[in-house]
Structure formats: structure tokens, C-alpha cells
Amino acid sequence: MPAAFAVTSLHKRFRTRLGRTESVALDGVDLEVPRGEAFGLIGPNGAGKTTFIKCLLGIAHPDRGAVELLGGRPEDPRSRARVGYLPERLTLPGAWTPRAFLASVARLKALRPERPGLDALLRRVGLADAGERRIRGFSKGMRQRLGLAAALVGTPDLLVLDEPTDGVDPLGRVEIRQLLAAELARGATLFINSHLLSETERICTRIGILSRGRLVRSGSLEVLTRVQQRWRVRFAPGPVAAEALVALGFEPAEGGAWEIAAPDAPALNRALDGARTTGALLVELDRASRDLEDVLTEALAAGAA
Amino acid sequence: MERRWLWLLAAGLLVIAAAWLVRIPEPHAPVPRPEVEMPRQLRPAERQRMLSRLTRPPADAGAPRTEVRDPMLAALSAGGAGSGLVLEVNALRNSPLGELLLNCLAARDGRGNALEALQRMGIDPLRDVDRVGITEHGIVVSGDFRRANWEGLLGTATGAPYGERGQITAVDPRTDGGSTLVATRWGDSLLHLGDSEEDARRVLDAVEGRGAAPRPLLSPEQSYGELYGVVSGPDLARTLGGNEAWATALVETASRVEVHLDARRDVALVADVSGEDARKLEDLGKTLGGALALSRAQARAGGDDETAELLSFARVSPAQGGALSLEVALPLEVVARRLAFCRGDADAGRR
Amino acid sequence: MISLAVARDLLLEAAARRWFLALGLALTGLLLLLLISLRLEVVDGALAATRLFGQPLHHSIQAADVALRPVFLVASQLVFWGGLCFGVLSCADFGPALLSPGRIEHLLSLPVRRWELLAGTFLGVLALALAGAVYASAGLVLVLGAKTGVWTGWPVVSAVLAALAFGSVYAGMLAVTVWVRSAALSAAAGASLVVLGLLATHRAALLDVMGPGVGRTFFAGLTSVVPPLGKLADAAGALASSAPFAPGGLVRLLAGTLAFAAALLAVAVWRFERRDF
Numbered sequence: 001m002p003a004a005f006a007v008t009s010l011h012k013r014f015r016t017r018l019g020r021t022e023s024v025a026l027d028g029v030d031l032e033v034p035r036g037e038a039f040g041l042i043g044p045n046g047a048g049k050t051t052f053i054k055c056l057l058g059i060a061h062p063d064r065g066a067v068e069l070l071g072g073r074p075e076d077p078r079s080r081a082r083v084g085y086l087p088e089r090l091t092l093p094g095a096w097t098p099r100a101f102l103a104s105v106a107r108l109k110a111l112r113p114e115r116p117g118l119d120a121l122l123r124r125v126g127l128a129d130a131g132e133r134r135i136r137g138f139s140k141g142m143r144q145r146l147g148l149a150a151a152l153v154g155t156p157d158l159l160v161l162d163e164p165t166d167g168v169d170p171l172g173r174v175e176i177r178q179l180l181a182a183e184l185a186r187g188a189t190l191f192i193n194s195h196l197l198s199e200t201e202r203i204c205t206r207i208g209i210l211s212r213g214r215l216v217r218s219g220s221l222e223v224l225t226r227v228q229q230r231w232r233v234r235f236a237p238g239p240v241a242a243e244a245l246v247a248l249g250f251e252p253a254e255g256g257a258w259e260i261a262a263p264d265a266p267a268l269n270r271a272l273d274g275a276r277t278t279g280a281l282l283v284e285l286d287r288a289s290r291d292l293e294d295v296l297t298e299a300l301a302a303g304a305a
Numbered sequence: 306m307e308r309r310w311l312w313l314l315a316a317g318l319l320v321i322a323a324a325w326l327v328r329i330p331e332p333h334a335p336v337p338r339p340e341v342e343m344p345r346q347l348r349p350a351e352r353q354r355m356l357s358r359l360t361r362p363p364a365d366a367g368a369p370r371t372e373v374r375d376p377m378l379a380a381l382s383a384g385g386a387g388s389g390l391v392l393e394v395n396a397l398r399n400s401p402l403g404e405l406l407l408n409c410l411a412a413r414d415g416r417g418n419a420l421e422a423l424q425r426m427g428i429d430p431l432r433d434v435d436r437v438g439i440t441e442h443g444i445v446v447s448g449d450f451r452r453a454n455w456e457g458l459l460g461t462a463t464g465a466p467y468g469e470r471g472q473i474t475a476v477d478p479r480t481d482g483g484s485t486l487v488a489t490r491w492g493d494s495l496l497h498l499g500d501s502e503e504d505a506r507r508v509l510d511a512v513e514g515r516g517a518a519p520r521p522l523l524s525p526e527q528s529y530g531e532l533y534g535v536v537s538g539p540d541l542a543r544t545l546g547g548n549e550a551w552a553t554a555l556v557e558t559a560s561r562v563e564v565h566l567d568a569r570r571d572v573a574l575v576a577d578v579s580g581e582d583a584r585k586l587e588d589l590g591k592t593l594g595g596a597l598a599l600s601r602a603q604a605r606a607g608g609d610d611e612t613a614e615l616l617s618f619a620r621v622s623p624a625q626g627g628a629l630s631l632e633v634a635l636p637l638e639v640v641a642r643r644l645a646f647c648r649g650d651a652d653a654g655r656r
Numbered sequence: 657m658i659s660l661a662v663a664r665d666l667l668l669e670a671a672a673r674r675w676f677l678a679l680g681l682a683l684t685g686l687l688l689l690l691l692i693s694l695r696l697e698v699v700d701g702a703l704a705a706t707r708l709f710g711q712p713l714h715h716s717i718q719a720a721d722v723a724l725r726p727v728f729l730v731a732s733q734l735v736f737w738g739g740l741c742f743g744v745l746s747c748a749d750f751g752p753a754l755l756s757p758g759r760i761e762h763l764l765s766l767p768v769r770r771w772e773l774l775a776g777t778f779l780g781v782l783a784l785a786l787a788g789a790v791y792a793s794a795g796l797v798l799v800l801g802a803k804t805g806v807w808t809g810w811p812v813v814s815a816v817l818a819a820l821a822f823g824s825v826y827a828g829m830l831a832v833t834v835w836v837r838s839a840a841l842s843a844a845a846g847a848s849l850v851v852l853g854l855l856a857t858h859r860a861a862l863l864d865v866m867g868p869g870v871g872r873t874f875f876a877g878l879t880s881v882v883p884p885l886g887k888l889a890d891a892a893g894a895l896a897s898s899a900p901f902a903p904g905g906l907v908r909l910l911a912g913t914l915a916f917a918a919a920l921l922a923v924a925v926w927r928f929e930r931r932d933f
Contacts, residue, residue, distance in 0.1 A: 014932075059764045060932040077767035085765035091758035095672030104668075107661040108766045150762075160765075312771075312926035319919035324881045326912030327856075594717030595700030601719050602701055620716035621702075 002071035004158050004189035005056055006032040010065035012051055012213075025051040026062065027213035033206070035157070038180070038190040040204030040221075042197060042296055047210040049193045050088060053160055056191075057085060070157060081109060084151035088162040088193075090143070094136030098127055098146050101135065105150045125149040126175055140167035148176065152183075159183060162193045177203055197292040201225075207292065209299045217299045225289045230261045231268060234284035235275070244278040259288050341618045341634040343573050344530035344565040351529050359525060375525045376495055376512045380445045381438045381534075382522040383511035384504060389440035389522045390534030390564070397531050398432075402568045402637060405644040406532060407437060423498075427454040438534075440522075443487075443499025445508070451493045459488060471509035473502055523563075530565035530575075537562070551589075551596040558585040571615055572640045579628040590629045594621040597633060611636050658768050662776020663783060666750060670784050675746035679788060687795040696720075696803040703804065720804040725897040728811045731796050732896035735789050736818040736889045742788075743822045744829070744846035747781050751833030751842055760933045771925045778823070778830055778921060785822045789815035793896075814896035817910070821888045824913045825849045827920035834924045834931065855879055857886025883913040 012026040025048045033039045041049050054060035056067060058074030072079035092101060102121060103113035122128050125145040130138070138146065144167050151159055164180070165173045180190060180203055194200045200207065207224055209217040217224060233250070234257045242252070248271055250258040262268035272282060290298075347355060359373040381389035397403030423446065428434065433453075438445035464474030467489075476486040489497035489505040497508045510516045522535050537559070555562075561579040566572065580586045601616035615634045622630040670676045697705040703723040706713040715723070754760065754777050763773055793815035801807045825846050832845040855862060856879040866872040887909060894901040 054761065054933070057765045059761050061930065077769060080765060081767035083765060085762065087758055087761045087765075089758040090762055091756055093669055093672075095669065100668070104661070104665050105766070107664075108658060108763070108768055110658065110767065309926055309929040312922045312929065316919045316922035316926065319915045319922060320881050323883070323912045323915035323919060326908050326915060327883055328880065329908055590717055591697075591699045591702070591704040594702035594704055598702035598719040599700045601722075617719065617722045620718040622716045623714060 001035055002068070004033045004035045004037070004070060004191070006066075006068045007052075007056065008066045010052070010055060010067065011063045012048075012055055012060065013063055024213050026055065026065075029065075029210070029213070029215050031208060031215060031218065033189060033191060035189050036184070036187055037206055038184055038192070038204045039206045039208065040192045040194065040200035041208045041210055042194070042200060042292065043210035044300065048213040049210050050162060052210065053085075053162060053191075053193060057083065057160065081154070082157040084153065084156035084159045086144075086147045086151040086159075086161045086164055088166070090147040090150075092135045092138075092143055092146065094134065096135055097132050098122060098135060098149070099131050101146065102149060102153060105153045109154045111154050121149045121152055124152070124179055126172065141169055141172055144168050145172070145176075148179070155186070156188065158189045158191065160191045163195065164192060165194070165196060165199050173199060197296065201292050207295075209296060211300050216302065217295070221292075224295050225292065229263050230259060230288035232284075232286050232288040233258050233260065233272070233275075233282060236281040236283045238279075238281070240280050241278040245275055245280065248274045248278075250275065253288075257284075341571065341573050341615065342567065343575050343618075343632045343634070344533075344567040345575060347526065347529045355525050355528050372514075374514070375528065376491065377436050377438050377445055377447050378521065378523055378525065378528065379511045379514075379519075380491075380495065380497060380508045381440045382519045383440075383507040384442060385519050386441045386522060387561075388534070388536045389438060390532060390536060391436055391438045391523075391528065393531045394434045394437055397568060400531075400568055400637070402531075402572065402641060402644075405641060406568075409644050423496075426450075427452075442501065442504040442508070443497055446496045446498070447494055448496075449494065450490075450496060453493075455490075464488075464490070467506060468509045468513045468515065471513070473505045473509070475502065527563070527565075531568045532566040533564065535561060535563050549596060551592045554585075554589045554592045558582065558589045568637070568640075571634055571636050573618075573634040574632070576631040577628050578631065581627075583627065586627070586629055587623065590621045590623050593629075593631055597621070609639075612639055658772045659776035659779055662768070662773055663780035666777060666780030667783060669753075670750075670780075673746075675742075676784070676788075679742065679746075680791075683788070683792050683795065687792075687799055690796075690799050691802075694799070694803065696800075698804050701805075721806045721808070721898070724800055724804065724806055725899075727800070728796075728808075728814075729893045729897040729899075731793065732811060732814040732818070732892045733889060735792055735815050736821065736892050739785065739789055739818050740822055740825060740850055740885070743781075743785055744825065744843055744850065747784070747826060748829060748843035748846065749839040750777060750781055751830045752837045752839045755833065755837045755933070757933070764933060770928050774830065774834070774921065774925055774928055778827065781826050781830075782819065782823045785819040785826075786816065789819045808898065810898055811896040814892040817888060817892045817895065820910065821853075821883070821885055821892075821913060824883050824917040824920075825853070827917035827924075831920045831924040831927075834927045849882065850885065852879065852882045853885030853888075856882045857884040859884070881916060881919075883909070883916050888913065 008030055010026050010029040013024050014022045016022050029048075029052060041052065043049055051060060055062045056069060056074065057080065058067075058069075067074055069079045070082050074080065096104075099115070099118050099122070102118045106113035106118070119128070119131065122131055125148050127142060127145050127149065130142065135143070135146065144164070148161070148164060151161065159180075161180075165176055168176060177199070184190060190203065192200060192204060201221060204221060206220050207218070208215055232253060245258060246252075248260075250260045250271070253259045260268070260271050262271055272285075276282065355375070358375050358377070360376060361373050377391060381391065392403075392406055394403060394407070397406065423429075423434075428446075428448070428450065433450070434446055434448040436445075436447045438447075459474050459476055462474050462476050464472040467473050470492040472490045474488045474490075476488055487497075487499050487502050487505050489499070489508055491497075491509060491512050495512065497505060499505060499508075507519075511519055523533065527533065555578070558580045559578045560581055563577045563579075565575045567574075578586070578589065580589070597616060597619040601613050601619065604610075604616060605613040612635065615636055619633040620631075622632075693709045695705075695707040696703060698720050701720055702717055703715075703720040704717050706715060754763070754773065764770070790812055793811045797808065797811050828849045829842040829846040833842045855875075859876075859879045862879075863872065863876060866875065891901055891906050891909065893899070
């Protein structure tokens with residue numbers, strides 16, 4: 001089965017009306033996302049994330065490179081028919097009701113807008129009670145939910161979501177995460193662009209870091225956040241000879257845990273044996289990891305260097 | 306070629322097509338609605354004509370009035386006549402309407418004799434005559450009669466001079482002393498044919514400006530159209546024919562009807578109807594308007610589109626200041642057909 | 657068809673806009689006012705008397721359909737020119753709204769071809785113009801027909817002509833919007849096309865008084881393709897008032913107008929196909 005999408009050597013420059021290059025948005029991006037994956041694209045402002053999405057969906061035309069979308073070209077409406085897109089700033093018609101808006105999206109997707117289906121969508125995004133209200137009276141979070149519902153019309157194979165939880169309250173974010181998990185379980189592919197790294201960590205299994213138009217890091221979340229040659233241990237509650245542990249090379253970490261750098265298994269075990277001699281009882285051992293923010297910061301710094 | 310450039314190519318072709326299509330000249334212009342000019346005032350040629358006819362009375366110590374006047378109109382107004390019509394024969398010379406109108410106007414009260422009398426004089430009404438006026442007291446004819454054969458009309462009767470240039474001759478006196486025809490000449494330009502010498506004297510007095518000025522029937526400014534004058538309601542109804550409701554209403558309501566008819570192309574008639582009763586006038590206006598609309602509908606239903614189109618110009622202006630105005634236009638042929646009966650009446654009048 | 661779905665959405669949006677609500681209310685109010693306050697007395701098919709708010713209107717008594725001709729003529733010109741001006745102002749925003757950030761990205765992500773979006777927007781505005789013009793004319797025909805017994809469909813045909821004329825103007829407005837997303841510029845383009853259309857009507861006379869040169873050549877070229885809106889207005893008036901007109905000439909004029917509109921739309925699509933959002 002072809003990938004959900006694949007881009008090869010994608011270049012995009014924005015030019016002034018006189019033809020001069022104003023900025024380089026994408027500078028040779030290669031990326032392939034297989035079907036059924038949840039991929040998160042992160043990066044600083046102006047990295048080219050939104051431009052990437054636009055080139056992917058045919059909203060912008062790349063200067064060079066190839067884009068394959070669900071086995072076809074982005075310009076082919078049949079490819080886009082199986083895509084659900086939530087833009088970062090979705091403009092909604094204020095005088096319409098959510099039901100009318102979803103019906104409009106359905107018609108534009110050449111689908112019959114049947115009321116039970118539309119109502120089910122509204123329920124999924126938590127807008128069941130607002131079906132007949134005018135959109136102009138919606139909060140930011142409600143608009144975001146409605147946008148998500150529109151992206152879900154027609155049970156798309158690929159969901160491209162730009163800041164999907166922007167403006168949504170914490171409880172709402174949980175609901176959206178659950179919804180997206182259900183979509184993943186259904187077999188859909190998720191492509192998420194978000195500044196909320198914690199949300200991205202929770203939803204996505206693979207991450208890409210875009211900086212100045214280049215993909216500087218890409219890989220599974222686990223691999224990216226894992227810290228090599230460093231371990232995280234937790235000892236049983238009780239008096240712990242902290243100085244002795246520090247002397248052995250342990251460093252205190254968050255939440256009462258300790259971290260130690262060990263180049264190999266024997267070094268690790270020697271350290272652990274030494275800790276036990278101080279009276280500390282090992283209850284937990286795991287590889288030390290970083291959060292995504294650390295990963296991003298490091299990647300950007302490496303890219304700048 | 307990239308596909309989107311096909312749109313630009315299509316745009317170019319469409320622009321050329323647009324330019325060509327809107328610039329093609331129209332080979333067959335639409336047939337415009339007929340233009341009908343209703344006679345409402347003197348046209349420039351008519352004004353010239355009117356001014357050329359105005360004369361001063363002959364220099365005579367006894368004539369109290371010296372203002373310029375039209376001899377024909379003065380003759381028609383003689384004796385305070387309440388109705389009179391003038392036919393501009395010269396203007397209608399080549400129109401079939403000329404002869405018919407002449408016959409119609411003469412086809413009453415035995416005036417067909419008058420036309421016959423003219424013919425006996427060697428005067429062809431349509432050739433030698435400038436105007437013919439019909440009034441209550443007879444027919445007035447103006448023209449150039451210098452070559453007229455007076456013996457043909459007058460026979461052995463001798464006339465009596467009257468006034469400065471007039472001559473009154475009683476023709477065909479009957480055994481009881483009455484005469485059926487009194488021919489009155491005024492110089493070689495005016496001829497009055499009536500049946501009363503008193504009328505004849507009044508005519509000459511009026512023409513030569515003697516005595517009290519009679520109430521004018523029409524002023525020279527009102528001498529526009531190929532036919533003009535003042536008629537009574539019954540006269541007009543009889544001329545137009547029919548016993549319809551509008552004719553009855555006209556007879557009952559109108560005290561004075563001033564008519565002007567333009568027959569240069571199609572026949573355009575304007576009739577200003579005066580009456581005493583404002584409410585009756587208003588009703589008359591509605592009745593006339595309805596009759597015209599009905600005629601138009603009937604013409605259209607009968608396939609006579611030309612008549613129907615001309616009747617679109619028919620209108621009745623509501624009564625204001627005690628008078629309403631009727632305007633109607635008809636094709637020449639339709640009027641000619643309508644008046645064809647006058648030939649028979651004229652012949653009957655002569656018998 | 658997707659374009660029809662786009663057009664339908666535009667109509668739904670227009671229904672909520674104040675401009676069109678106000679127009680609908682104003683037209684309806686005017687027609688109701690006429691219905692209630694206008695009294696026409698018809699005698700044997702002639703319009704004998706007219707009263708408006710109880711006051712008599714002085715006019716000649718003539719066949720009702722003839723009397724109504726000037727009324728339909730004036731109404732057709734009001735619908736034509738008034739409709740053009742109103743349309744230029746009230747519809748200037750539809751194109752920019754279509755291309756607004758947040759909306760256009762969403763639309764382009766849907767399985768809609770770019771030309772379908774433009775075509776749908778154009779069709780929606782055309783349908784709006786048709787609805788307004790036909791409503792006004794048909795309403796007038798109904799009111800006057802009920803009062804006089806004169807029934808004619810020609811004023812409605814005339815209204816359709818007016819709407820198609822506006823279509824040629826709106827095509828230009830939409831084309832300009834694809835280049836520069838601005839309601840003001842779109843309205844200015846529409847107004848310019850109306851003025852050019854008037855100039856094109858009197859092209860021959862104007863060329864006669866212009867001296868030879870670049871200006872004359874430019875004017876001649878420009879006005880050779882722009883539809884002569886004055887002639888279209890005259891044709892609309894002739895149709896409405898049952899005056900004689902040359903059908904062949906009208907068909908060619910209309911075809912040329914539609915070709916002009918299609919050309920502008922084709923240019924807009926050419927630009928739109930390649931534009932990044």
C-alpha cells in the first residue's frame with residue numbers, strides 16, 4: 001500500500017511581485033509518512049510547517065520537488081477527497097449553524113449531507129447541544145471543535161491538523177486526543193502540526209523537526225527522546241545516603257529519582273552495586289529520556305551551528 | 306503546453322468573439338413604431354399659409370373695423386354661426402381623402418347641389434379651389450375664380466352688387482319666389498353658395514368688415530390641419546358614425562367640438578370637446594377612452610395590426626377647464642373605407 | 657455539480673447579509689405599498705383614472721397596456737442601472753471573502769477544482785442578480801396585472817437581460833479580485849466597467865471627436881470588446897415596453913456580452929490555477 005504521503009526534495013521560495021526572493025520557506029524536504037501513523041511536525045515560527053502542509057495539499061505550488069498524496073497528486077481531487085484538513089485559522093460563516101456548515105462541507109466532498117451523520121459528528125466533537133446555534137456566537141474552542149468535525153466529514157484516510165487543540169480547554173483537549181486515538185485505531189493517518197509539544201508527545205508516534213525549511217530531525221518519539229548512556233533509577237523510600245550516591249556518580253533528578261551515566265552494562269551494574277552497599281534499595285530502573293522541548297532545542301541549536 | 310495556459314488561450318478567443326459579435330451592424334433595423342404627429346398648432350408651412358391669407362377690409366369710409374382677418378373664417382362666422390368646417394382642398398389635392406371628405410361634408414341638407422353648381426361653373430373642387438368651408442348657412446369656397454365660367458352657374462340670372470366687391474345672384478328662382486341657390490361672389494377669390502339672400506349679405510358684411518363683428522368661430526391661429534373647424538356634438542357623432550354609447554354620450558355632453566385633422570400620411574384627428582357639465586365631461590372622457598381601447602383590441606383580434614398600432618396613439622386627455630381632448634390616429638385606408646358611404650349620400654343629396 | 661454547491665453556499669451567505677435583506681425588504685415593501693395604495697380604474701380596457709394614496713394622478717385616458725408601457729420602461733431602466741450600481745457595491749465582497757485566509761485554504765483542501773470555485777462564485781452572484789431583478793419585475797407585473805388585467809411577461813425577460821449584463825460586470829470584478837484581494841478594488845473595477853460600457857455605447861460618436869493618436873487607438877481597442885451597456889439597457893427597455901426591437905441584433909449583443917464575461921472568467925481561472933495561498 002502506498003504511503004499516506006511522500007515528499008521528495010521539496011523546495012519553495014516566496015517572491016515579491018517583482019520576482020525577487022523574499023524568503024526560503026522549504027529548502028529540500030524529504031519525508032514519507034506511512035499509512036496508519038501519527039506524525040507530528042514541530043519547529044519554531046517561520047520554519048515552514050504551514051507552507052509544507054499547503055504544498056502537500058496543493059494549496060501552494062512547490063518550486064521543485066515531488067509530492068505524492070495517498071498514491072496520487074495533490075492536484076487530483078480524488079486524492080483530496082480522502083483528506084480531512086483543519087487549517088490553523090479556519091474562517092467559519094458566522095450566520096450559519098454548525099449543521100449547515102458541515103452539510104456544506106459534505107456537499108463539496110460530493111457526499112450527501114444526511115442529518116444523522118452530521119449529528120453524530122457534532123456529538124463526537126462535543127457540540128451536540130449547539131447544532132442550531134449561529135456560529136458567530138461560538139467561543140474559540142467551539143470553533144476549533146467544529147473545524148475538527150469538518151475535517152472528519154467523509155471518514156478521511158488522512159487527517160492533516162494544524163494546531164488542532166488551539167484554544168481548547170484542558171478537558172476538551174483530552175476529548176480530542178481520545179477522538180484522534182479512535183481515528184488512528186480506525187486506520188486513519190494523522191499529520192499534526194502543533195506548538196503544544198506536550199500534546200504532540202501524547203498523540204504522535206513519529207516526530208519531525210523543521211527548521212529554516214529543512215527537516216533537521218525525524219524519527220520515532222521514543223528514539224528521539226531517549227538519552228543514550230544515561231539511566232534513571234528510583235530507590236525505595238527511606239533514608240538514602242545522598243552524599244554516598246553522589247560520590248558514586250548518581251545525580252538527583254525530578255520526582256525523587258536519580259540519574260547516572262554509564263557507558264555500558266558492567267559500569268551500570270557496578271554503580272548499582274555501590275548504591276546498594278549504601279543501603280539504598282533499587283525499585284525502578286529505566287533509560288533516561290528528554291522531553292520534546294529538549295529535543296527541539298537541541299535540534300535547533302545543532303541546525304544553527 | 307501547461308494546461309492552465311489553455312485558459313488564457315480560451316480567453317483570447319472569447320475576447321475576439323465578443324468584439325466581433327457586438328460590432329456586427331444590424332442588417333435589418335426594427336420596424337419603428339409609426340410616428341403620428343397630432344395637429345395641435347400651426348406648422349411653419351401652415352403659418353406661412355395663414356399669414357398670406359390675412360387681408361384688410363377694402364378702404365371704405367363706412368367700414369368701422371379695419372383689423373386684418375381671414376376672409377374664409379370671417380365668412381364662416383357670419384351671422385354668429387355656431388358650427389363650421391374648413392377643408393384645405395389644396396393640401397389634400399393628391400389624397401383620396403380629399404374627395405371623400407368633400408363628399409361627406411357636402412352630403413347633408415342637399416348641399417350636394419352646391420358641388421354640382423361648382424362643376425357647372427367649370428370649377429373642379431379639387432383643382433381650382435383652395436379651401437371649402439361648410440357652415441350652417443351654406444358653402445364658402447375660396448380659390449382663384451378669374452377663369453370661372455359664371456354663366457355656367459348663373460345662367461341668365463343677373464346679380465346685384467353689394468358692398469365693395471360683392472355680388473349676390475339668386476339662381477333658379479322658383480315660382481313661389483323662393484330660391485334654391487343664392488350665389489354670392491366676393492371679387493374673384495371667394496364664393497358663397499347658400500339659399501338665402503340675407504345670409505349672403507351677412508357673409509359679405511363679415512368679409513368686408515361692416516357692422517358688428519360676429520363671434521368668431523375660429524381664429525387664424527386655429528387654422529391648422531387639413532380639416533379644421535367647430536362642430537356640434539350631433540354633427541360629429543353623425544360623421545363618425547354608429548350608435549355606440551360613446552356617440553350618445555358625445556351628443557348629450559358636448560356643446561362645442563373643435564376638430565383638427567391631419568391627413569398628410571395617416572389620418573390624425575384632434576377634437577377638443579367643451580361642455581357645461583364637468584362630471585358628464587369626465588364620464589364622456591372615460592367612455593371615449595374605453596371605446597378607443599376596445600377598438601384597438603378588436604383590430605388586434607381581427608389581425609389588423611396596422612390599425613391597432615395606430616390606435617395605440619389614441620388618448621383622451623381628461624377634462625380641464627371645461628374641455629377634454631381626444632386624439633386618435635387611423636390608417637388612411639381605414640378612414641377611406643369608413644367614409645366611402647359618403648359617395649352614395651352625396652349622390653342622394655343631389656337628387 | 658460542485659460549482660452549484662459553491663453557488664448554493666454563496667446564496668445562503670447572501671441571505672444572511674444586510675445588503676440583500678434590506679433589498680428584499682425594500683422591494684417587498686414597495687410592491688405592497690403599490691398594491692395597497694394604487695387604485696386604477698379600467699373602462700373597456702382603457703386606463704381611465706389613477707389614484708395614489710387617494711390623490712388623483714392626472715394622465716391621458718388610453719388603452720391600459722399602452723398606458724403601462726412607460727411604467728414598464730422606467731421600471732426596466734431602474735432595474736438595469738439601479739441593479740448594476742447596487743450589484744457593484746453589494747457583491748464586491750464575495751470574491752475577497754472566498755479568497756480570505758482560513759477560508760480559501762480549507763476550500764482548496766477539499767476535492768474541488770479551482771475553476772469550480774470561481775465558477776460557483778460567479779454563478780451564485782448571477783443567481784442573486786437574477787433573483788433580485790426578476791422579483792422586482794415580476795412583482796410589478798403581478799401588481800399591475802391584477803389591477804388592470806394587462807398581463808405581460810416581457811418585463812421579466814427584460815430583467816433577465818439586466819441580470820446578464822451585470823454578470824459581465826461581475827466577471828471583471830472577480831477577475832480583479834483574483835489578483836488583488838480587495839473589496840474596494842473589486843467595486844472600483846465594477847464601476848469602471850459600467851462607465852466603459854457606457855462609453856462603448858457611444859463609441860462611434862466619441863471616436864469622431866477624438867483626434868488621432870495613441871489615446872484614440874487605446875480607446876478604440878478597449879471599447880471594441882467591452883459590451884455596450886447602453887444598448888443592452890435600450891434593448892431591455894424595448895422588451896419591457898413592447899417596443900419594436902431586432903431580435904437578431906439582441907441575440908448577437910447578448911452573445912457578445914456573455915463571451916466577454918467568459919473571457920474575463922477564463923483569465924481569472926488562469927491566474928487562480930497558479931496562485932499560492
